[in-house]
Amino acid sequence: MSQTVIYSAKKIITMDPNQPEASHVAVRDGKILAVGGADCAAPWGPARRDDRLADTVLMPGFVEGHAHMMAGAMWQYAYAGFHDRIDPQGKLWQGMQDIGAVISGLKSFEASLPASEPMVGWGFDPIFLPTERLNRHHLDEISTTRPIAVIYSNFHLMCVNSAALEMAGYGPQTEAEGVLKGADGSLTGELQEMAAMFPVMRRMQIDFRSLAQRETSIRSYGEVAKHAGVTTMTDLYSAMEAEDLEVMLAIASEADYPLRIVPATGAMGAPPDQIAANAKALKARSTNKLRLGAVKLMTDGSIQGWTARVKWPGYVGGQPNGIWNSAPEQIFALFDTLHREGVQMHIHVNGDEAAEVSIAALEAALQKSPWRGHRHVLQHCQMMGVDQFKRCAELGISTNIFANHIWYFGDQHAALTLGTERAERMDACRSALDAGVNIAIHSDAPVTPLAPLFTAWCAVNRQTMSWRVLGAAQCISVQEALYAITLGAAHSLHLDNEIGSIEVGKEADFAVLGADPTAVEPQALKDVPVLGTVCGGVVHLL
Numbered sequence: 001m002s003q004t005v006i007y008s009a010k011k012i013i014t015m016d017p018n019q020p021e022a023s024h025v026a027v028r029d030g031k032i033l034a035v036g037g038a039d040c041a042a043p044w045g046p047a048r049r050d051d052r053l054a055d056t057v058l059m060p061g062f063v064e065g066h067a068h069m070m071a072g073a074m075w076q077y078a079y080a081g082f083h084d085r086i087d088p089q090g091k092l093w094q095g096m097q098d099i100g101a102v103i104s105g106l107k108s109f110e111a112s113l114p115a116s117e118p119m120v121g122w123g124f125d126p127i128f129l130p131t132e133r134l135n136r137h138h139l140d141e142i143s144t145t146r147p148i149a150v151i152y153s154n155f156h157l158m159c160v161n162s163a164a165l166e167m168a169g170y171g172p173q174t175e176a177e178g179v180l181k182g183a184d185g186s187l188t189g190e191l192q193e194m195a196a197m198f199p200v201m202r203r204m205q206i207d208f209r210s211l212a213q214r215e216t217s218i219r220s221y222g223e224v225a226k227h228a229g230v231t232t233m234t235d236l237y238s239a240m241e242a243e244d245l246e247v248m249l250a251i252a253s254e255a256d257y258p259l260r261i262v263p264a265t266g267a268m269g270a271p272p273d274q275i276a277a278n279a280k281a282l283k284a285r286s287t288n289k290l291r292l293g294a295v296k297l298m299t300d301g302s303i304q305g306w307t308a309r310v311k312w313p314g315y316v317g318g319q320p321n322g323i324w325n326s327a328p329e330q331i332f333a334l335f336d337t338l339h340r341e342g343v344q345m346h347i348h349v350n351g352d353e354a355a356e357v358s359i360a361a362l363e364a365a366l367q368k369s370p371w372r373g374h375r376h377v378l379q380h381c382q383m384m385g386v387d388q389f390k391r392c393a394e395l396g397i398s399t400n401i402f403a404n405h406i407w408y409f410g411d412q413h414a415a416l417t418l419g420t421e422r423a424e425r426m427d428a429c430r431s432a433l434d435a436g437v438n439i440a441i442h443s444d445a446p447v448t449p450l451a452p453l454f455t456a457w458c459a460v461n462r463q464t465m466s467w468r469v470l471g472a473a474q475c476i477s478v479q480e481a482l483y484a485i486t487l488g489a490a491h492s493l494h495l496d497n498e499i500g501s502i503e504v505g506k507e508a509d510f511a512v513l514g515a516d517p518t519a520v521e522p523q524a525l526k527d528v529p530v531l532g533t534v535c536g537g538v539v540h541l542l
Helices: 099-110 136-140 162-167 193-203 208-213 215-228 242-252 272-283 328-340 352-368 386-395 405-417 429-434 452-461 478-484 487-492 522-527
Strands: 005-013 021-028 031-036 048-050 057-060 062-064 119-124 148-152 157-160 179-181 187-192 230-238 260-266 294-298 345-349 377-380 398-401 439-441 510-513 530-535 538-541
Touching (some): 099 136, 136 157, 208 230, 230 294, 294 328, 352 386, 386 398, 386 429, 439 452
Parallel strands (some): 005 048, 005 057, 062 230
Antiparallel strands (some): 157 187
Protein backbone atom coordinates (compact mmCIF):
# COMPACT_ATOMS: atom_id res chain seq x y z
CA MET A 1 0.00 0.00 0.00
CA SER A 2 1.25 3.53 -0.79
CA GLN A 3 2.42 5.67 2.09
CA THR A 4 0.25 8.46 3.45
CA VAL A 5 1.98 11.76 4.28
CA ILE A 6 0.32 14.36 6.51
CA TYR A 7 1.42 17.95 6.02
CA SER A 8 0.81 20.45 8.78
CA ALA A 9 0.48 24.21 8.28
CA LYS A 10 -0.34 27.33 10.27
CA LYS A 11 -3.46 27.54 8.16
CA ILE A 12 -4.86 25.82 5.10
CA ILE A 13 -7.26 27.89 2.99
CA THR A 14 -9.11 25.20 1.08
CA MET A 15 -11.50 27.17 -1.18
CA ASP A 16 -14.01 24.45 -0.25
CA PRO A 17 -17.15 26.02 1.28
CA ASN A 18 -17.85 22.81 3.19
CA GLN A 19 -14.56 23.13 5.09
CA PRO A 20 -13.01 26.55 4.41
CA GLU A 21 -10.02 26.13 6.74
CA ALA A 22 -7.89 23.31 8.12
CA SER A 23 -4.54 22.71 9.77
CA HIS A 24 -3.52 19.42 8.13
CA VAL A 25 -3.83 17.73 4.75
CA ALA A 26 -3.08 14.08 4.07
CA VAL A 27 -1.63 13.03 0.71
CA ARG A 28 -1.40 9.60 -0.90
CA ASP A 29 -0.37 8.79 -4.49
CA GLY A 30 -0.16 12.50 -5.28
CA LYS A 31 -3.79 13.12 -4.33
CA ILE A 32 -5.56 14.58 -1.32
CA LEU A 33 -6.67 11.78 1.01
CA ALA A 34 -8.04 13.82 3.92
CA VAL A 35 -8.29 17.43 5.12
CA GLY A 36 -8.83 18.65 8.69
CA GLY A 37 -6.94 18.32 11.96
CA ALA A 38 -3.90 16.26 12.94
CA ASP A 39 -5.97 13.07 13.00
CA CYS A 40 -7.76 13.65 9.67
CA ALA A 41 -6.25 10.55 8.08
CA ALA A 42 -6.68 8.22 11.07
CA PRO A 43 -9.30 6.00 9.35
CA TRP A 44 -6.82 5.33 6.55
CA GLY A 45 -4.16 3.68 8.70
CA PRO A 46 -0.53 4.61 9.44
CA ALA A 47 0.83 7.89 8.12
CA ARG A 48 4.10 9.81 8.11
CA ARG A 49 4.05 13.34 9.49
CA ASP A 50 5.86 16.06 7.48
CA ASP A 51 6.26 19.41 9.25
CA ARG A 52 8.33 21.21 6.61
CA LEU A 53 5.34 23.46 5.88
CA ALA A 54 4.27 23.90 9.51
CA ASP A 55 5.08 27.64 9.57
CA THR A 56 3.41 28.42 6.25
CA VAL A 57 -0.07 29.07 4.88
CA LEU A 58 -1.30 26.68 2.20
CA MET A 59 -3.75 27.46 -0.58
CA PRO A 60 -4.72 25.48 -3.66
CA GLY A 61 -1.96 25.79 -6.23
CA PHE A 62 -2.60 28.90 -8.30
CA VAL A 63 -3.90 28.37 -11.83
CA GLU A 64 -2.70 30.75 -14.57
CA GLY A 65 -5.21 30.44 -17.39
CA HIS A 66 -3.50 32.77 -19.86
CA ALA A 67 0.27 32.71 -20.25
CA HIS A 68 2.81 31.70 -22.86
CA MET A 69 5.67 29.23 -22.51
CA MET A 70 8.07 31.59 -24.26
CA ALA A 71 7.92 33.75 -21.09
CA GLY A 72 11.27 32.48 -19.86
CA ALA A 73 13.01 32.17 -23.22
CA MET A 74 12.29 35.79 -24.28
CA TRP A 75 15.19 36.85 -22.07
CA GLN A 76 17.70 35.69 -24.68
CA TYR A 77 16.63 38.86 -26.52
CA ALA A 78 17.32 42.44 -25.49
CA TYR A 79 14.81 43.79 -22.96
CA ALA A 80 13.53 47.22 -24.04
CA GLY A 81 10.53 47.76 -21.77
CA PHE A 82 9.31 50.69 -19.70
CA HIS A 83 8.76 48.71 -16.49
CA ASP A 84 11.39 47.14 -14.27
CA ARG A 85 11.36 43.36 -14.79
CA ILE A 86 13.06 40.40 -13.12
CA ASP A 87 14.29 37.57 -15.34
CA PRO A 88 14.00 33.85 -14.45
CA GLN A 89 17.45 33.94 -12.87
CA GLY A 90 16.38 36.74 -10.52
CA LYS A 91 18.28 39.56 -12.26
CA LEU A 92 16.58 42.98 -12.18
CA TRP A 93 16.37 44.77 -15.53
CA GLN A 94 15.73 48.48 -15.20
CA GLY A 95 12.90 49.93 -17.27
CA MET A 96 13.73 52.51 -19.96
CA GLN A 97 11.88 55.80 -19.70
CA ASP A 98 12.59 57.41 -23.09
CA ILE A 99 13.66 56.47 -26.61
CA GLY A 100 17.21 57.59 -25.93
CA ALA A 101 17.52 55.06 -23.13
CA VAL A 102 15.98 52.36 -25.33
CA ILE A 103 18.42 53.00 -28.16
CA SER A 104 21.37 53.14 -25.74
CA GLY A 105 20.38 49.81 -24.19
CA LEU A 106 19.90 48.19 -27.59
CA LYS A 107 23.30 49.49 -28.77
CA SER A 108 24.97 47.85 -25.77
CA PHE A 109 23.25 44.55 -26.56
CA GLU A 110 24.09 44.81 -30.26
CA ALA A 111 27.79 45.17 -29.49
CA SER A 112 27.77 41.70 -27.91
CA LEU A 113 26.35 39.91 -30.99
CA PRO A 114 28.26 38.17 -33.78
CA ALA A 115 28.35 40.29 -36.93
CA SER A 116 26.10 37.93 -38.91
CA GLU A 117 23.32 37.59 -36.33
CA PRO A 118 20.07 39.63 -36.49
CA MET A 119 19.14 41.52 -33.33
CA VAL A 120 15.80 41.22 -31.53
CA GLY A 121 14.47 43.35 -28.68
CA TRP A 122 11.26 42.82 -26.78
CA GLY A 123 8.98 44.42 -24.19
CA PHE A 124 8.93 47.90 -25.74
CA ASP A 125 5.75 49.97 -25.49
CA PRO A 126 5.60 53.43 -27.09
CA ILE A 127 2.45 54.43 -25.23
CA PHE A 128 4.54 55.35 -22.17
CA LEU A 129 7.12 57.53 -23.92
CA PRO A 130 6.51 61.26 -24.30
CA THR A 131 8.64 61.50 -27.45
CA GLU A 132 8.05 60.70 -31.09
CA ARG A 133 7.05 57.13 -31.87
CA LEU A 134 9.88 54.64 -32.37
CA ASN A 135 10.70 54.33 -36.07
CA ARG A 136 13.20 52.74 -38.42
CA HIS A 137 15.49 55.79 -38.28
CA HIS A 138 15.98 55.28 -34.53
CA LEU A 139 16.92 51.65 -35.11
CA ASP A 140 19.16 52.58 -38.06
CA GLU A 141 21.27 54.47 -35.47
CA ILE A 142 22.16 51.06 -34.05
CA SER A 143 22.93 49.44 -37.41
CA THR A 144 22.08 49.98 -41.05
CA THR A 145 23.36 46.53 -42.06
CA ARG A 146 22.24 44.19 -39.26
CA PRO A 147 18.47 43.43 -39.37
CA ILE A 148 16.87 44.67 -36.14
CA ALA A 149 13.35 44.05 -34.82
CA VAL A 150 11.90 45.32 -31.56
CA ILE A 151 8.80 43.38 -30.50
CA TYR A 152 6.30 45.43 -28.52
CA SER A 153 5.15 44.30 -25.09
CA ASN A 154 1.73 43.26 -26.41
CA PHE A 155 3.31 41.02 -29.10
CA HIS A 156 0.88 42.49 -31.65
CA LEU A 157 3.30 45.08 -33.06
CA MET A 158 6.98 45.53 -33.79
CA CYS A 159 9.34 48.16 -35.16
CA VAL A 160 12.17 47.23 -37.50
CA ASN A 161 15.10 48.99 -39.12
CA SER A 162 15.68 49.60 -42.81
CA ALA A 163 17.74 46.43 -43.22
CA ALA A 164 14.87 44.29 -41.85
CA LEU A 165 12.33 46.04 -44.10
CA GLU A 166 14.52 45.39 -47.13
CA MET A 167 15.03 41.75 -46.11
CA ALA A 168 11.22 41.27 -46.03
CA GLY A 169 10.72 42.97 -49.37
CA TYR A 170 8.91 45.97 -47.88
CA GLY A 171 9.44 49.27 -49.67
CA PRO A 172 7.70 52.46 -50.84
CA GLN A 173 5.54 50.38 -53.19
CA THR A 174 4.14 48.22 -50.36
CA GLU A 175 0.42 48.64 -49.76
CA ALA A 176 -0.51 46.17 -47.02
CA GLU A 177 -2.62 46.45 -43.89
CA GLY A 178 -0.40 46.83 -40.86
CA VAL A 179 2.67 48.09 -42.76
CA LEU A 180 2.67 51.71 -41.61
CA LYS A 181 3.67 54.72 -43.63
CA GLY A 182 4.37 58.26 -42.53
CA ALA A 183 2.82 61.45 -43.88
CA ASP A 184 5.46 61.54 -46.62
CA GLY A 185 4.53 58.03 -47.80
CA SER A 186 7.73 56.37 -46.57
CA LEU A 187 7.70 53.31 -44.33
CA THR A 188 7.99 54.12 -40.63
CA GLY A 189 9.26 50.66 -39.71
CA GLU A 190 6.22 49.88 -37.56
CA LEU A 191 4.42 46.64 -38.37
CA GLN A 192 1.05 45.80 -36.85
CA GLU A 193 -0.37 42.29 -36.32
CA MET A 194 0.83 38.94 -37.62
CA ALA A 195 0.16 39.32 -41.34
CA ALA A 196 2.49 42.32 -41.47
CA MET A 197 5.04 41.01 -38.95
CA PHE A 198 5.41 37.45 -40.20
CA PRO A 199 7.59 38.14 -43.29
CA VAL A 200 10.16 39.83 -41.04
CA MET A 201 9.89 37.18 -38.32
CA ARG A 202 10.40 34.35 -40.81
CA ARG A 203 13.46 35.90 -42.41
CA MET A 204 14.99 36.90 -39.08
CA GLN A 205 14.17 33.46 -37.65
CA ILE A 206 12.11 34.88 -34.79
CA ASP A 207 10.36 31.61 -34.04
CA PHE A 208 8.05 31.57 -31.03
CA ARG A 209 7.63 27.81 -31.50
CA SER A 210 11.32 27.16 -30.94
CA LEU A 211 11.36 29.61 -28.04
CA ALA A 212 8.50 27.80 -26.32
CA GLN A 213 9.15 24.16 -27.14
CA ARG A 214 12.84 23.64 -26.40
CA GLU A 215 13.61 21.66 -23.26
CA THR A 216 15.24 24.60 -21.48
CA SER A 217 12.09 26.71 -22.02
CA ILE A 218 9.80 24.02 -20.61
CA ARG A 219 11.99 23.62 -17.53
CA SER A 220 12.26 27.39 -17.11
CA TYR A 221 8.46 27.59 -17.24
CA GLY A 222 8.29 25.23 -14.29
CA GLU A 223 10.78 27.31 -12.31
CA VAL A 224 8.97 30.58 -13.04
CA ALA A 225 5.70 28.94 -11.96
CA LYS A 226 7.18 27.68 -8.70
CA HIS A 227 8.29 31.20 -7.75
CA ALA A 228 4.73 32.47 -8.36
CA GLY A 229 2.87 29.72 -6.47
CA VAL A 230 1.47 28.36 -9.76
CA THR A 231 0.96 24.61 -10.22
CA THR A 232 -1.13 24.67 -13.42
CA MET A 233 -0.45 27.00 -16.34
CA THR A 234 -1.51 27.34 -19.95
CA ASP A 235 0.56 27.88 -23.05
CA LEU A 236 -2.13 29.85 -24.81
CA TYR A 237 -1.05 29.85 -28.43
CA SER A 238 1.03 26.75 -28.80
CA ALA A 239 2.71 25.98 -32.12
CA MET A 240 3.51 22.45 -30.96
CA GLU A 241 4.56 19.90 -33.58
CA ALA A 242 5.01 16.14 -33.30
CA GLU A 243 8.61 16.20 -32.09
CA ASP A 244 7.75 18.95 -29.58
CA LEU A 245 5.02 16.83 -28.07
CA GLU A 246 7.40 13.98 -27.32
CA VAL A 247 9.73 16.33 -25.43
CA MET A 248 6.86 17.84 -23.45
CA LEU A 249 5.43 14.43 -22.60
CA ALA A 250 8.80 13.28 -21.31
CA ILE A 251 9.40 16.33 -19.12
CA ALA A 252 5.85 16.50 -17.77
CA SER A 253 6.02 12.82 -16.80
CA GLU A 254 8.92 13.46 -14.43
CA ALA A 255 7.68 13.13 -10.85
CA ASP A 256 9.55 16.23 -9.72
CA TYR A 257 8.53 18.51 -12.59
CA PRO A 258 6.61 21.20 -10.66
CA LEU A 259 3.87 22.14 -13.12
CA ARG A 260 0.81 20.94 -14.99
CA ILE A 261 0.74 22.45 -18.49
CA VAL A 262 -2.38 23.10 -20.58
CA PRO A 263 -1.38 24.08 -24.13
CA ALA A 264 -3.95 25.53 -26.53
CA THR A 265 -2.83 25.21 -30.14
CA GLY A 266 -3.11 28.18 -32.47
CA ALA A 267 -6.16 27.97 -34.74
CA MET A 268 -4.87 29.82 -37.78
CA GLY A 269 -3.27 28.88 -41.07
CA ALA A 270 -5.28 25.72 -41.80
CA PRO A 271 -8.87 24.77 -42.74
CA PRO A 272 -11.26 24.50 -39.75
CA ASP A 273 -11.72 20.72 -40.22
CA GLN A 274 -7.97 20.18 -40.10
CA ILE A 275 -7.61 22.34 -36.97
CA ALA A 276 -10.36 20.34 -35.26
CA ALA A 277 -8.84 16.99 -36.24
CA ASN A 278 -5.44 18.03 -34.94
CA ALA A 279 -6.93 19.20 -31.64
CA LYS A 280 -8.76 15.91 -31.13
CA ALA A 281 -5.65 13.89 -31.97
CA LEU A 282 -3.66 15.88 -29.42
CA LYS A 283 -6.34 15.44 -26.76
CA ALA A 284 -5.93 11.68 -27.03
CA ARG A 285 -2.27 12.08 -25.95
CA SER A 286 -3.11 13.93 -22.71
CA THR A 287 -1.51 12.82 -19.46
CA ASN A 288 -1.96 13.76 -15.82
CA LYS A 289 0.36 16.76 -16.10
CA LEU A 290 -0.07 17.64 -19.78
CA ARG A 291 -3.63 18.39 -20.91
CA LEU A 292 -4.13 18.79 -24.63
CA GLY A 293 -6.98 19.40 -27.03
CA ALA A 294 -7.99 23.06 -26.68
CA VAL A 295 -7.35 25.72 -29.32
CA LYS A 296 -6.66 29.45 -29.27
CA LEU A 297 -8.26 31.82 -31.78
CA MET A 298 -7.20 35.39 -32.52
CA THR A 299 -9.83 37.96 -33.44
CA ASP A 300 -8.53 41.51 -32.94
CA GLY A 301 -5.32 43.11 -31.70
CA SER A 302 -4.17 45.27 -28.77
CA ILE A 303 -5.89 48.32 -27.31
CA GLN A 304 -2.65 50.13 -26.42
CA GLY A 305 -1.43 49.38 -29.94
CA TRP A 306 -4.69 50.78 -31.38
CA THR A 307 -5.21 47.47 -33.22
CA ALA A 308 -8.11 46.17 -31.08
CA ARG A 309 -11.58 46.44 -32.63
CA VAL A 310 -13.71 48.75 -30.47
CA LYS A 311 -17.29 49.93 -30.80
CA TRP A 312 -18.30 53.48 -31.63
CA PRO A 313 -17.00 56.14 -30.90
CA GLY A 314 -13.65 54.40 -31.42
CA TYR A 315 -10.33 55.72 -30.15
CA VAL A 316 -10.10 59.17 -28.57
CA GLY A 317 -7.21 60.15 -30.85
CA GLY A 318 -9.16 59.28 -33.97
CA GLN A 319 -6.96 56.31 -34.89
CA PRO A 320 -8.38 53.72 -37.31
CA ASN A 321 -10.47 51.04 -35.64
CA GLY A 322 -7.95 48.26 -35.32
CA ILE A 323 -7.19 45.16 -37.36
CA TRP A 324 -9.01 41.85 -37.62
CA ASN A 325 -6.53 38.98 -37.26
CA SER A 326 -9.43 36.78 -38.34
CA ALA A 327 -12.19 38.47 -40.34
CA PRO A 328 -15.74 38.11 -38.94
CA GLU A 329 -16.73 35.60 -41.62
CA GLN A 330 -13.67 33.49 -40.72
CA ILE A 331 -14.62 33.70 -37.05
CA PHE A 332 -18.11 32.36 -37.75
CA ALA A 333 -16.72 29.51 -39.89
CA LEU A 334 -14.07 28.51 -37.34
CA PHE A 335 -16.48 28.60 -34.41
CA ASP A 336 -19.06 26.58 -36.28
CA THR A 337 -16.67 23.74 -37.07
CA LEU A 338 -14.67 23.65 -33.84
CA HIS A 339 -17.78 23.80 -31.67
CA ARG A 340 -19.51 21.09 -33.72
CA GLU A 341 -16.44 18.87 -33.33
CA GLY A 342 -16.37 19.29 -29.53
CA VAL A 343 -13.16 21.35 -29.35
CA GLN A 344 -12.92 23.88 -26.54
CA MET A 345 -11.99 27.35 -27.78
CA HIS A 346 -10.03 30.11 -26.05
CA ILE A 347 -10.83 33.30 -27.94
CA HIS A 348 -8.74 36.48 -27.84
CA VAL A 349 -11.05 39.53 -27.57
CA ASN A 350 -9.62 42.86 -26.44
CA GLY A 351 -12.09 45.29 -28.01
CA ASP A 352 -15.84 45.17 -27.43
CA GLU A 353 -16.54 44.91 -31.16
CA ALA A 354 -14.42 41.75 -31.27
CA ALA A 355 -16.33 40.42 -28.26
CA GLU A 356 -19.64 41.23 -29.97
CA VAL A 357 -18.72 39.26 -33.10
CA SER A 358 -17.36 36.36 -31.06
CA ILE A 359 -20.45 36.06 -28.86
CA ALA A 360 -22.68 36.15 -31.94
CA ALA A 361 -20.58 33.45 -33.61
CA LEU A 362 -20.73 31.25 -30.51
CA GLU A 363 -24.49 31.74 -30.28
CA ALA A 364 -24.89 30.70 -33.91
CA ALA A 365 -22.72 27.62 -33.35
CA LEU A 366 -24.72 26.66 -30.25
CA GLN A 367 -28.01 26.96 -32.11
CA LYS A 368 -26.76 24.49 -34.72
CA SER A 369 -24.91 22.13 -32.33
CA PRO A 370 -26.15 22.32 -28.71
CA TRP A 371 -23.38 21.57 -26.17
CA ARG A 372 -24.15 22.61 -22.61
CA GLY A 373 -20.70 21.91 -21.18
CA HIS A 374 -18.52 23.59 -23.79
CA ARG A 375 -16.99 26.27 -21.52
CA HIS A 376 -15.56 28.22 -24.42
CA VAL A 377 -13.54 31.08 -22.96
CA LEU A 378 -13.32 34.70 -24.03
CA GLN A 379 -9.79 35.82 -23.19
CA HIS A 380 -8.84 39.36 -22.04
CA CYS A 381 -12.42 40.74 -22.30
CA GLN A 382 -11.06 44.20 -21.67
CA MET A 383 -13.90 46.28 -23.06
CA MET A 384 -16.84 43.95 -22.53
CA GLY A 385 -19.99 45.62 -21.21
CA VAL A 386 -22.71 44.37 -18.87
CA ASP A 387 -24.90 43.34 -21.80
CA GLN A 388 -22.14 41.16 -23.21
CA PHE A 389 -21.44 39.48 -19.88
CA LYS A 390 -25.16 38.70 -19.52
CA ARG A 391 -25.15 37.05 -22.94
CA CYS A 392 -22.10 35.02 -21.92
CA ALA A 393 -23.98 33.79 -18.85
CA GLU A 394 -26.94 32.78 -21.00
CA LEU A 395 -24.69 30.88 -23.43
CA GLY A 396 -22.40 29.21 -20.86
CA ILE A 397 -19.33 31.17 -21.99
CA SER A 398 -16.50 31.66 -19.48
CA THR A 399 -14.34 34.78 -19.27
CA ASN A 400 -10.67 35.21 -18.38
CA ILE A 401 -10.12 38.88 -17.64
CA PHE A 402 -6.80 40.72 -17.99
CA ALA A 403 -6.87 42.39 -14.56
CA ASN A 404 -3.18 43.36 -14.70
CA HIS A 405 -3.96 45.89 -17.42
CA ILE A 406 -5.47 48.29 -14.89
CA TRP A 407 -2.10 48.79 -13.20
CA TYR A 408 0.13 48.62 -16.27
CA PHE A 409 -1.97 50.55 -18.79
CA GLY A 410 -4.94 52.12 -16.98
CA ASP A 411 -3.62 55.69 -17.01
CA GLN A 412 -2.73 55.47 -20.70
CA HIS A 413 -6.12 54.03 -21.63
CA ALA A 414 -7.92 56.86 -19.83
CA ALA A 415 -5.78 59.53 -21.49
CA LEU A 416 -4.85 58.16 -24.90
CA THR A 417 -6.94 55.26 -26.17
CA LEU A 418 -10.49 55.07 -24.78
CA GLY A 419 -11.10 58.03 -22.47
CA THR A 420 -11.91 57.97 -18.77
CA GLU A 421 -15.51 56.76 -18.92
CA ARG A 422 -14.73 53.60 -20.87
CA ALA A 423 -11.42 53.03 -19.06
CA GLU A 424 -13.30 52.92 -15.75
CA ARG A 425 -15.27 49.88 -16.92
CA MET A 426 -12.30 48.06 -18.46
CA ASP A 427 -11.57 44.55 -17.19
CA ALA A 428 -14.96 44.56 -15.49
CA CYS A 429 -14.69 41.68 -13.01
CA ARG A 430 -17.58 42.98 -10.90
CA SER A 431 -19.95 43.17 -13.86
CA ALA A 432 -18.97 39.67 -14.96
CA LEU A 433 -19.57 38.16 -11.53
CA ASP A 434 -22.87 40.00 -11.08
CA ALA A 435 -24.00 38.68 -14.46
CA GLY A 436 -23.34 35.12 -13.30
CA VAL A 437 -20.32 34.47 -15.50
CA ASN A 438 -17.47 32.23 -14.36
CA ILE A 439 -14.32 34.37 -14.28
CA ALA A 440 -10.62 33.80 -14.16
CA ILE A 441 -8.01 36.58 -14.11
CA HIS A 442 -4.58 36.45 -15.70
CA SER A 443 -1.18 37.99 -16.42
CA ASP A 444 -0.67 37.05 -20.11
CA ALA A 445 3.00 36.46 -19.19
CA PRO A 446 5.38 37.57 -20.63
CA VAL A 447 3.21 40.61 -21.54
CA THR A 448 3.09 41.31 -17.78
CA PRO A 449 4.94 39.30 -15.11
CA LEU A 450 3.52 36.04 -13.82
CA ALA A 451 2.30 36.69 -10.26
CA PRO A 452 -1.27 35.58 -9.44
CA LEU A 453 -1.37 37.39 -6.10
CA PHE A 454 -0.47 40.62 -7.90
CA THR A 455 -3.19 39.88 -10.47
CA ALA A 456 -5.64 39.36 -7.61
CA TRP A 457 -4.47 42.64 -6.05
CA CYS A 458 -5.19 44.42 -9.35
CA ALA A 459 -8.76 43.07 -9.47
CA VAL A 460 -9.39 43.97 -5.82
CA ASN A 461 -7.90 47.49 -5.79
CA ARG A 462 -7.98 48.63 -9.47
CA GLN A 463 -5.12 51.05 -8.97
CA THR A 464 -3.05 52.46 -11.79
CA MET A 465 0.64 53.34 -11.77
CA SER A 466 -0.34 56.85 -10.62
CA TRP A 467 -2.19 55.18 -7.69
CA ARG A 468 -5.52 56.35 -9.06
CA VAL A 469 -8.48 54.01 -8.50
CA LEU A 470 -9.83 53.46 -11.99
CA GLY A 471 -13.42 52.26 -11.81
CA ALA A 472 -14.11 51.63 -8.12
CA ALA A 473 -17.48 50.08 -9.00
CA GLN A 474 -15.62 47.20 -10.67
CA CYS A 475 -13.55 46.23 -7.60
CA ILE A 476 -14.09 42.70 -6.30
CA SER A 477 -13.43 41.20 -2.87
CA VAL A 478 -10.26 39.37 -1.87
CA GLN A 479 -12.19 36.11 -1.63
CA GLU A 480 -13.60 36.58 -5.14
CA ALA A 481 -10.14 37.35 -6.51
CA LEU A 482 -8.63 34.27 -4.84
CA TYR A 483 -11.42 32.19 -6.37
CA ALA A 484 -10.55 33.63 -9.80
CA ILE A 485 -6.90 32.43 -9.54
CA THR A 486 -7.89 28.97 -8.27
CA LEU A 487 -11.30 27.43 -8.94
CA GLY A 488 -12.39 30.05 -11.48
CA ALA A 489 -9.32 29.47 -13.63
CA ALA A 490 -9.58 25.69 -13.13
CA HIS A 491 -13.20 25.83 -14.34
CA SER A 492 -12.12 27.63 -17.53
CA LEU A 493 -9.75 24.73 -18.26
CA HIS A 494 -12.29 21.95 -17.53
CA LEU A 495 -10.13 20.97 -14.54
CA ASP A 496 -12.16 22.14 -11.54
CA ASN A 497 -12.93 18.50 -10.70
CA GLU A 498 -9.19 17.89 -10.26
CA ILE A 499 -7.56 21.13 -9.07
CA GLY A 500 -8.46 24.57 -7.70
CA SER A 501 -9.41 23.59 -4.15
CA ILE A 502 -8.02 21.46 -1.36
CA GLU A 503 -10.60 18.68 -1.24
CA VAL A 504 -10.50 14.92 -0.91
CA GLY A 505 -9.83 13.24 -4.24
CA LYS A 506 -8.22 16.24 -5.96
CA GLU A 507 -4.58 16.58 -6.93
CA ALA A 508 -2.27 17.52 -4.04
CA ASP A 509 -1.32 20.89 -5.57
CA PHE A 510 -0.67 23.73 -3.10
CA ALA A 511 0.75 27.24 -3.11
CA VAL A 512 3.05 27.65 -0.10
CA LEU A 513 2.75 31.19 1.29
CA GLY A 514 4.48 33.19 4.00
CA ALA A 515 1.30 34.97 5.17
CA ASP A 516 -2.47 34.60 5.03
CA PRO A 517 -3.83 36.50 2.01
CA THR A 518 -7.28 36.64 3.63
CA ALA A 519 -5.90 38.28 6.80
CA VAL A 520 -3.72 41.05 5.33
CA GLU A 521 -5.09 44.39 4.19
CA PRO A 522 -6.31 44.27 0.58
CA GLN A 523 -3.56 46.73 -0.34
CA ALA A 524 -0.97 44.20 0.91
CA LEU A 525 -2.29 41.25 -1.09
CA LYS A 526 0.44 41.58 -3.72
CA ASP A 527 3.12 41.48 -1.03
CA VAL A 528 2.22 38.09 0.45
CA PRO A 529 5.42 36.02 0.07
CA VAL A 530 5.41 32.90 -2.09
CA LEU A 531 7.68 30.25 -0.56
CA GLY A 532 7.18 27.52 -3.15
CA THR A 533 4.64 24.95 -4.28
CA VAL A 534 3.53 21.37 -3.83
CA CYS A 535 2.63 19.63 -7.11
CA GLY A 536 1.21 16.14 -7.03
CA GLY A 537 2.36 15.80 -3.44
CA VAL A 538 5.98 16.71 -4.25
CA VAL A 539 7.29 19.69 -2.26
CA HIS A 540 9.17 22.41 -4.17
CA LEU A 541 10.43 25.10 -1.78
CA LEU A 542 12.38 28.13 -2.99
